[in-house]
Amino acid sequence: MRGVTLTDVALRAGVSQPTASRVLNGSARRPSPAVVEAVRRAADELGYISNAQAQALARSQTGLVGLVVHDIADPYFSSIAAGVQAEAYQRDRQVLLATTLRSTEQEIRAVNAFIGHRTDAIVLVGSRLNTDDGLRDQERLTGLLDRYRGLGGRVAVIGQPLPGTHTIAPDNRAGAAALAKALTAEADAPRQFVVLAGPPKLATAVDRTAGFLRELRREGIKPLAVVPGEFTRDGGYEAAQQVVASLNPQRRWGACIFAVNDVMALGAIAALREAGLRTPRDVQVAGFDDIPTLRDHEPGLTTVALPLQEMGRRAIEMALASDTGEQSVTRVSGRVIMRESTNPTANRAEP
């Protein structure tokens, strides 16, 4: 039941195991052409595939990269994962994937497993938590990652900076502010805003909310409501339902809802539609992230575009960079994209 080993190949080629090793798995010393040829053929005939585990043990590096996401079915994460995949493929690394379903507990389990597998690097995607519980878990996580780095592991984070790691940090605050600015800039801009703020303990959600509100304040606008909720499609849906219920749904308010991410915005639009409110005619909606899903969504959703794939790619790049730069923060800024969902004149004509 055991596979073809390097020794088998060496035997067949009539050389020693170290020589076979030198031929097949890149070494500084290249044996003579004749030997190389013999070993190559033997390996071929036997269908030798080197045992990465054994190699890892001997070299003490595995060629593995760990990727931790909240939910791989969420387009935000799967886009980033695609970027990670692409870059890992380029660099001939394998990607170990873990899904946390937004539980720090599971995140820690995942990191533990990755350390156990001695991944060369770990990429953590997703926001850190701000609660006390969150902070405690956070410390556990940080401790774990510290030890990991002590062992030579590299860590990259997409989201909020984590001490001692390389971070790709979207400028959530500025992006949200820019969005608010764009929304309030136009002539017949709405003066009423609702923010679907997501979980109060999620840093990303908090930052986006803060950025948006800051800009509103600057414009002298007080938001109608700031509604917390889950960071998911259903979270957006429920929050929007709540908004509709509480805020005089009779009349078309011509207000604008900012959901702190796109999937929430999509959920919100669905809830509004079910309540008989159309977007943007009755209510305008904007999101954040520019997930690929938006491409075919009707109405087109105004949002702040983040280069998701690119972020994934960069994370791997930084994590695998040779310099030992202990820590770094790469800010990536969002680009406001105005689409139909916040165009007040879009479907005004229709009944």
Place this chain on the structure above:
Amino acid sequence: MRGVTLTDVALRAGVSQPTASRVLNGSARRPSPAVVEAVRRAADELGYISNAQAQALARSQTGLVGLVVHDIADPYFSSIAAGVQAEAYQRDRQVLLATTLRSTEQEIRAVNAFIGHRTDAIVLVGSRLNTDDGLRDQERLTGLLDRYRGLGGRVAVIGQPLPGTHTIAPDNRAGAAALAKALTAEADAPRQFVVLAGPPKLATAVDRTAGFLRELRREGIKPLAVVPGEFTRDGGYEAAQQVVASLNPQRRWGACIFAVNDVMALGAIAALREAGLRTPRDVQVAGFDDIPTLRDHEPGLTTVALPLQEMGRRAIEMALASDTGEQSVTRVSGRVIMRESTNPTANRAEP
């Protein structure tokens, strides 16, 4: 730079390495409580994390599962991946992810890498190819997988059966036929159909097309056109553009387009919209898969629902099942879901 090893722990606990091993990494023999306690504490104090690589080498099984998908950013695959993740998590396995971007070449590379890493099982998601090239590569792939199975590896496939593997096979033909039946059943059903057939070399696409056409034939309907294209959103978009260009776009045809998967259908709807044709008022559209994206799409897309997550889950289940059943085929049938996109009376009233 090396981590805490089992020997370190043993030393600190004042026992031998095998004893520490017995305590920490499940063995049949449980040492005495006092020893267990001592070892546990030592491990804790040192922050011991067992080296999965070394364990794998010694036990000759890695706890890894390989997952090969075409494109993780595609909701079809990411949904399946979510199912795979969930089940793998349950069983305490780590998932190695590879993306092929629809190239069999890369698929083979991925499988090779997985075999190298001695994954306990490999799950292949995505349709096989039918071309000559495809068949040749296919043979290479089959050969590889055979050797893998010879080594004790388990293989599960989601899509078309591959010799010697466990297969989760959606009943594409029957699903598409059922869809056709449902579409032609209604009173004022369309009599004109166009099929966006996807790549002629992709088995899934071919089967769905065949099933659909079969049912049309049974109804005595000859399709207006069967248009090949890529199996992607853009493929659907382009194919639809082509259809619009060739098929008298002046009048609203009241025809129905069946795209062999959902993302193509979404692309098609976008193309139609850009051409000034509305769905379903002017053209009806149906897809296949029921990807989660559809939940918030307007108009709701008629489709054949596949239990994507469940399929992923089942694939892991079968791949990791203890029985040595050499090969098996689990058929999963699609459920036709009629939504607004094929409801001819939906937005007829509007201008």
Place this chain on the structure above:
DNA sequence: CCTAACGTGGAATTCGCATTCCCAATCGGC
């Protein structure tokens, strides 16, 4: 009271491969 069976922890070996010596053969230089 002696011996056999059992329970427990340790020494040694193994997994597959990389790597560090080490030795022999070859080469070039004078």
Place this chain on the structure above:
DNA sequence: GCCGATTGGGAATGCGAATTCCACGTTAGG
């Protein structure tokens, strides 16, 4: 044509943990 410098391949060792086998101490049975 002799000697030191290369070169090329092999023997031995180590990576970290599982496992087999052994030795020892106990306890029970006769």
